[in-house]
Amino acid sequence: MPTVDIDPDELRELTGREEKSDEELQEDLFGLGLEFEGWTDEDEFELEFAPDRLDRLSVEGVARSMRYHYGDSRGVHVPSTNAADWTIEVDESVPDERPYVTGAVIRDVDLDEDGLDSLIQLQEKLHATMGRKRAKGAIGIHDLTMLKGSAATEGNPTIRYVGVEPDGDQFVPLDSDAELTPAEVLEEHQTGREYAELVSEYERYPAIYDDIGLFSFPPVINGRRTEVSTDSRDLFVEMTGTDQWTIDKMLNIVCYALAARGATLEDVRVEYPDGELVRPDLSTKTKRVAHDRIETLLGIDLDPDEVIELAERSGLDATRSEDEATGDAGSPITPLEDRDGLEERNNPSSSDDLKAEDASTDDLVYEVTIPPYRVDVLHPLDVIDDLGRAYGFNDLEPRYPEVGTVGGRHERSRLERTARTQLVGLGFEDMLNFHMIDEGQNYERLDVEPGTGVYGAGEPATIKEPYSEDYTMLRTWCLPSLLQVLENNTHRAYPQHLSEVGFAAELDGTENTGVGEGRHVGAVLASHDSGYEDAKARLQALARDFNVDLGTPATEHPTFIPGRAADVVIDGEVVGVVGEIHPKVLVEHDLEVPVAAFEFDLEALR
Numbered sequence: 001m002p003t004v005d006i007d008p009d010e011l012r013e014l015t016g017r018e019e020k021s022d023e024e025l026q027e028d029l030f031g032l033g034l035e036f037e038g039w040t041d042e043d044e045f046e047l048e049f050a051p052d053r054l055d056r057l058s059v060e061g062v063a064r065s066m067r068y069h070y071g072d073s074r075g076v077h078v079p080s081t082n083a084a085d086w087t088i089e090v091d092e093s094v095p096d097e098r099p100y101v102t103g104a105v106i107r108d109v110d111l112d113e114d115g116l117d118s119l120i121q122l123q124e125k126l127h128a129t130m131g132r133k134r135a136k137g138a139i140g141i142h143d144l145t146m147l148k149g150s151a152a153t154e155g156n157p158t159i160r161y162v163g164v165e166p167d168g169d170q171f172v173p174l175d176s177d178a179e180l181t182p183a184e185v186l187e188e189h190q191t192g193r194e195y196a197e198l199v200s201e202y203e204r205y206p207a208i209y210d211d212i213g214l215f216s217f218p219p220v221i222n223g224r225r226t227e228v229s230t231d232s233r234d235l236f237v238e239m240t241g242t243d244q245w246t247i248d249k250m251l252n253i254v255c256y257a258l259a260a261r262g263a264t265l266e267d268v269r270v271e272y273p274d275g276e277l278v279r280p281d282l283s284t285k286t287k288r289v290a291h292d293r294i295e296t297l298l299g300i301d302l303d304p305d306e307v308i309e310l311a312e313r314s315g316l317d318a319t320r321s322e323d324e325a326t327g328d329a330g331s332p333i334t335p336l337e338d339r340d341g342l343e344e345r346n347n348p349s350s351s352d353d354l355k356a357e358d359a360s361t362d363d364l365v366y367e368v369t370i371p372p373y374r375v376d377v378l379h380p381l382d383v384i385d386d387l388g389r390a391y392g393f394n395d396l397e398p399r400y401p402e403v404g405t406v407g408g409r410h411e412r413s414r415l416e417r418t419a420r421t422q423l424v425g426l427g428f429e430d431m432l433n434f435h436m437i438d439e440g441q442n443y444e445r446l447d448v449e450p451g452t453g454v455y456g457a458g459e460p461a462t463i464k465e466p467y468s469e470d471y472t473m474l475r476t477w478c479l480p481s482l483l484q485v486l487e488n489n490t491h492r493a494y495p496q497h498l499s500e501v502g503f504a505a506e507l508d509g510t511e512n513t514g515v516g517e518g519r520h521v522g523a524v525l526a527s528h529d530s531g532y533e534d535a536k537a538r539l540q541a542l543a544r545d546f547n548v549d550l551g552t553p554a555t556e557h558p559t560f561i562p563g564r565a566a567d568v569v570i571d572g573e574v575v576g577v578v579g580e581i582h583p584k585v586l587v588e589h590d591l592e593v594p595v596a597a598f599e600f601d602l603e604a605l606r
Contacts, residue, residue: 014063138219163204458506478522495527576600
């Protein structure tokens with residue numbers, strides 16, 4: 001889970017609760033879902049939080065939530081913005097892989113050491129989470145007084161977002177004294193080497209210029225000329241990325257954090273070749289929630305005034321409406337804003353789904369306003385979760401269901417448990433691995449091409465917007481996960497015999513969901529003398545335990561050594577593969593001992 005470091009003294013100052021002890025603060029934070037993990041070396045709280053609440057990545061965001069929790073703040077607050085003075089002009093030369101930009105001007109911010117540290121932490125935490133390690137969105141924060149904008153036709157100072165040649169103009173990057181081209185930054189600068197893979201394949205690199213020259217090389221590094229310090233009072237915030245919605249929401253979170261320190265926000269005009277935006281976009285969204293749905297899920301009786309009060313104590317606004325609950329009534333978007341990623345977030349089909357679940361023509365309905373910094377409220381259930389936290393989950397009284405039932409283990413669960421027990425009896429250590437993986441681990445590192453027909457090569461069910469580049473799809477077989485465990489345990493003694501009865505999935509047009517799901521039995525044997533015979537012997541013992549007929553005719557599989565692999569045929573049906581792992585796969589996983597393995601579909605043991 002993500003963590004954030006918070007200075008308790010600063011938290012007391014921002015919440016106006018100087019009398020709170022550290023223990024009381026920790027208890028209050030726990031009520032918000034922020035769990036105290038310990039103290040840092042700088043005597044700060046290390047807090048673990050739900051990864052959906054990205055507005056709590058800084059002390060300012062945590063303090064805002066606590067003020068609502070205490071009842072000191074109520075309802076949706078949208079800071080005002082001054083009219084745009086600066087313009088970002090997007091040139092047609094910008095790389096197609098990173099076409100979007102947004103920005104804001106921050107005036108009169110008071111940045112002491114704590115404030116600057118909090119801003120840097122917020123920037124890096126947003127990079128790691130919503131920005132997908134800068135791949136989807138990257139933040140640049142600059143001292144505005146060091147920028148010189150070109151005079152635009154309307155008199156506004158203008159900076160330009162362009163694409164440049166890798167060996168083009170030079171600039172001095174942060175933490176450097178030498179002028180470097182973008183290509184030299186990727187080769188010679190530590191930060192450049194760290195993020196080189198994000199842009200190294202581009203024909204032209206993204207860059208931002210003012211009238212003096214290049215000052216930002218997103219998503220890699222900013223220039224030293226515009227470095228922010230505690231003396232900075234006016235800031236220019238720019239963000240580039242692959243999705244307009246993502247960088248706009250990241251910008252909102254930063255703007256709210258700086259506004260909490262007394263800053264004044266100023267709009268920035270973004271001029272694309274095909275139109276214009278004004279940012280930051282601090283418009284609100286609305287969700288419609290039925291009163292009976294709130295009471296059913298929370299298990300308590302509430303009158304309408306209580307619901308409205310709980311919403312306001314959650315940082316939301318709620319008004320009564322006698323209309324039918326229709327799920328979602330998001331604010332409209334302009335044609336120019338209908339860019340990558342925005343259509344899906346405003347897709348009417350999602351409203352239809354919510355209508356079926358929450359509609360009730362006879363019940364009271366609330367129209368709930370969502371503030372601009374909340375990126376996690378996607379469904380009326382998210383609103384109800386906020387109401388429950390404001391009420392206090394510890395204050396809910398547990399009760400037994402009105403319908404008495406007798407539980408029992410599902411047939412599939414009994415089969416899984418029996419298979420695990422038998423595998424442990426055969427000398428394997430039982431594993432429980434993640435069901436999600438990335439394409440490289442699932443296919444490339446095992447020398448498998450998707451859709452080639454060999455075991456484990458099914459077409460992947462991918463995650464449309466993954467939170468991490470390490471988990472982009474559902475795995476199609478268990479063997480990649482088991483080899484990863486071996487790779488992470490090369491420092492431990494051999495033999496290492498590991499097994500897993502785990503979930504796997506692949507695209508299947510015959511299923512009504514489009515995805516075929518199943519449970520696989522996988523096992524690896526790693527030692528200096530592991531071979532095909534060892535894996536087959538254990539496979540035969542497992543087949544005897546379940547009284548099934550086992551056959552192992554020779555086969556070819558790219559993950560296994562030719563001539564040392566066989567299909568697993570149970571009761572006349574090919575259900576898996578067994579063999580010795582190919583040396584190139586072993587080298588790919590830094591394994592220096594032979595590995596034998598087998599994997600097959602659990603259902604074959606019924």
